[in-house]
Amino acid sequence: MVGNKINWKITTLLILGGLFIILPLYLTITIAFKTPQEMSGNLFALPESWSIQNFLDAIEMTNFFQALGNSVFVTVITVVLVLLTHSLVAYAIARNMHKKFYKFLYFYFISAMFIPFPIIMLPLVKQTAMWGMDNIIGLAILNAVMQLAFNVFIYVGFVKTIPKELEEAAIIDGASTWQVFWKIIFPLMKPMHATVAILTALAAWNDFMLPLVILSDSSQYTLPLVQYAFQGQFSTDYNLAFASYLMAMLPMILIYIFAQKWIIGGVMRGSIK
Amino acid sequence: MVNKKRTFMIMVIPAFLLFFTFHTYPVIQGIFYSFTDYKGYGTWDFVGLSNYLNVFQDGRALGAYGFTFQFAIVSTVLVNIISLLIAIGLNANIKFRKTLRATYFLPYILSVLIVGYIFKFMFTHLLPEIGQLLNIEFLSSNILGSPDLAWIGIVIVAVWQSTAFNTLLYLAGLSTIDQQVYEAADIDGAGPWAKFWKITFPLVAPFFTINMVVAMKNFLMAFDQIVALTGGGPGQATESISLLIYRGGFQGGEFAYQSANAVIYFIVIVAISIIQLRVLERREVK
Numbered sequence: 307m308v309g310n311k312i313n314w315k316i317t318t319l320l321i322l323g324g325l326f327i328i329l330p331l332y333l334t335i336t337i338a339f340k341t342p343q344e345m346s347g348n349l350f351a352l353p354e355s356w357s358i359q360n361f362l363d364a365i366e367m368t369n370f371f372q373a374l375g376n377s378v379f380v381t382v383i384t385v386v387l388v389l390l391t392h393s394l395v396a397y398a399i400a401r402n403m404h405k406k407f408y409k410f411l412y413f414y415f416i417s418a419m420f421i422p423f424p425i426i427m428l429p430l431v432k433q434t435a436m437w438g439m440d441n442i443i444g445l446a447i448l449n450a451v452m453q454l455a456f457n458v459f460i461y462v463g464f465v466k467t468i469p470k471e472l473e474e475a476a477i478i479d480g481a482s483t484w485q486v487f488w489k490i491i492f493p494l495m496k497p498m499h500a501t502v503a504i505l506t507a508l509a510a511w512n513d514f515m516l517p518l519v520i521l522s523d524s525s526q527y528t529l530p531l532v533q534y535a536f537q538g539q540f541s542t543d544y545n546l547a548f549a550s551y552l553m554a555m556l557p558m559i560l561i562y563i564f565a566q567k568w569i570i571g572g573v574m575r576g577s578i579k
Numbered sequence: 580m581v582n583k584k585r586t587f588m589i590m591v592i593p594a595f596l597l598f599f600t601f602h603t604y605p606v607i608q609g610i611f612y613s614f615t616d617y618k619g620y621g622t623w624d625f626v627g628l629s630n631y632l633n634v635f636q637d638g639r640a641l642g643a644y645g646f647t648f649q650f651a652i653v654s655t656v657l658v659n660i661i662s663l664l665i666a667i668g669l670n671a672n673i674k675f676r677k678t679l680r681a682t683y684f685l686p687y688i689l690s691v692l693i694v695g696y697i698f699k700f701m702f703t704h705l706l707p708e709i710g711q712l713l714n715i716e717f718l719s720s721n722i723l724g725s726p727d728l729a730w731i732g733i734v735i736v737a738v739w740q741s742t743a744f745n746t747l748l749y750l751a752g753l754s755t756i757d758q759q760v761y762e763a764a765d766i767d768g769a770g771p772w773a774k775f776w777k778i779t780f781p782l783v784a785p786f787f788t789i790n791m792v793v794a795m796k797n798f799l800m801a802f803d804q805i806v807a808l809t810g811g812g813p814g815q816a817t818e819s820i821s822l823l824i825y826r827g828g829f830q831g832g833e834f835a836y837q838s839a840n841a842v843i844y845f846i847v848i849v850a851i852s853i854i855q856l857r858v859l860e861r862r863e864v865k
Contacts, residue, residue, distance in 0.1 A: 311672065312672055312673065312674050313671050313672050313673055314674070316668045316671045316673050317673040317674045317675065317679075319668065320665070320668045320669065320673060320679050320683075321675070321679070323665065323668075323683075324679055324682045324683065326739075327682055327683060327685060327686060327739075328682065330694070330697050330698065330701065330739075331685075333697070333700075333701065333705070334697055337700075349704070349705055349708065391593075391594060392594075394590050394594075395590060395591050395594045397590070398587045398590035398591045399591065401587070402587055408587075408591070411591060411595065415598065418598075418602055420796075420845075420848065420849050420852060421602075421606060421845060422799075422800050422821070422841070422844060422845055422848055423800065423821075424800075424820070424821050424824040424825065424837075424841045424844060425606060425609050425838075425841040425842060425844065425845045426602060426605035426606050426609060427605075427824065427825070427828065427841075428609060428612075428619070428824075428828045428829075428834055428837065428838060428841075429604075429605040429606075429608035429609050429612070429838075430601065430605040431829075432619070433601075433604075433605060433608075447597070447601070448601060450597075451597055451598055451601045451602055452602075454594065454598055454602075482582075482586070483582075483583050483586040483587065484586060487590075508687075508688055511690075512688075512689070512690040512691065512692075514690070514691065514692045514802075514803045514806075515802050515803065515821075515825075519825070519829070529690075530690045530692045530693060533690075533692060533693055533696065534692060534806070534807075537696075544700055544704075547696070548697070548700075551693045551696060551697060554690065554693055555689055555690065555693055558688050558689070559685075559688070559689075562681075562685065562688050566681045566684070567677070569688070570680065570681070570684055570747065573687075573744075573747060574747055574750070574751050
């Protein structure tokens with residue numbers, strides 16, 4: 307604001323505040339490498355040796371790679387389903403908003419944003435169990451249903467900004483509505499796809515409540531659910547527990563480090579809508 | 580043209596059916612069963628409004644509402660104050676802006692449950708040690724173990740994590756403000772305090788509204804961090820409404836009773852969101 311002078315007072319304050327964000331993560335990393343004996347010493351100290359034994363134990367105990375596979379599966383399927391179907395639905399709604407049925411559909415979907423999950427939880431669990439959907443495929447489908455409201459909202463907002471002339475030209479050239487969507491609109495939606503993909507992936511990856519009530523077989527547990535299920539066995543072995551937590555968070559942290567500019571941009575774009 | 584109409588129909592009908600089956604139908608079922616004595620299995624009878632009347636006389640349910648409101652209001656206010664301050668800081672002329680922004684946004688990508696477990700360790704082992712070292716009375720024991728203080732621990736975790744997203748929203752809001760407005764204020768001799776209340780705050784007001792409503796709604800639905808930190812305890816001191824519905828519905832055989840509770844919960848959330856929007860939007864116009 308005052309010319310181009312760097313404001314060091316604010317910079318220092320923000321760095322100090324940032325330490326508060328980093329501290330829990332610093333503790334997680336160091337404790338994951340420590341031995342139980344080291345826990346009685348200074349908690350802030352670095353581990354004496356960077357042994358990966360805790361990680362190996364945690365991998366074996368929690369069957370980490372199975373849980374990782376489940377989490378990746380659910381997240382990928384959810385994102386693919388959401389990108390392909392929600393954009394399509396939003397396109398049809400946005401281009402027919404003048405018709406009563408589509409307008410109704412729009413507000414019908416969006417109203418779901420205000421419905422708290424617990425109200426549908428009990429009947430939904432009964433229903434999914436009865437229909438054999440209490441597995442990770444069912445979970446991915448339910449994720450897509452739960453995210454529909456928000457995604458339709460931001461996709462419709464975006465489609466409205468795409469000029470209709472583009473489509474009209476293609477239709478004159480003999481393209482069908484399907485072709486118009488897949489060849490013209492879908493590629494144009496790219497910035498919104500990025501936003502939706504990031505938000506959906508984060509929600510699916512970190513979700514706890516829906517997997518908790520839906521999944522019945524422990525071999526299909528996702529990473530957060532595994533941490534919950536093993537609380538009893540971790541008991542006071544914090545080194546083992548923290549190694550497990552760190553591995554569960556690491557995939558997202560790594561993606562974040564390499565794509566943070568992209569992720570922050572994507573979330574911001576979604577929030578301005 | 581008829582063809583085109585049919586194509587659009589084909590585009591939305593499958594989504595409509597899926598959404599109805601897995602969202603609307605369960606809502607209808609939930610409302611239906613709230614008027615019965617269904618346990619989740621076996622036979623049931625209609626009981627009229629008695630489930631609803633019972634919720635209002637149930638100490639445990641009222642306790643859950645009390646705790647949830649207290650937690651949600653305090654967290655919402657704190658999150659909004661802190662994230663607006665951070666956003667203003669990040670928007671100023673500072674060094675390492677990108678790194679700092681990335682740091683402050685980091686909590687958003689982490690699992691709420693796992694963050695809760697990490698903080699639980701800090702509350703149980705780290706803080707008491709520091710408290711004893713510095714002779715600070717209320718820190719020297721585990722605050723999660725105290726029925727009067729446990730909710731503060733949950734607020735701290737919620738604020739730590741939610742500040743990330745709200746900061747980003749405020750940053751988006753601040754970036755819409757034209758720098759020339761500040762330059763004009765400088766010429767008029769406005770101090771930083773006046774600039775904040777007369778320029779910054781009114782111009783980010785729409786973002787303030789959204790942040791207040793969204794944060795409040797999310798905190799009213801708190802579940803993950805409470806499971807991780809206290810499991811609703813000590814006793815039922817930190818049992819949120821979501822946790823109560825989950826416990827009672829799945830473990831307590833209270834399918835119908837908790838469905839009634841969920842319907843009340845739904846009405847409460849919608850009512851609060853609407854009131855917030857009304858009040859805050861009226862302020863915006865001024």
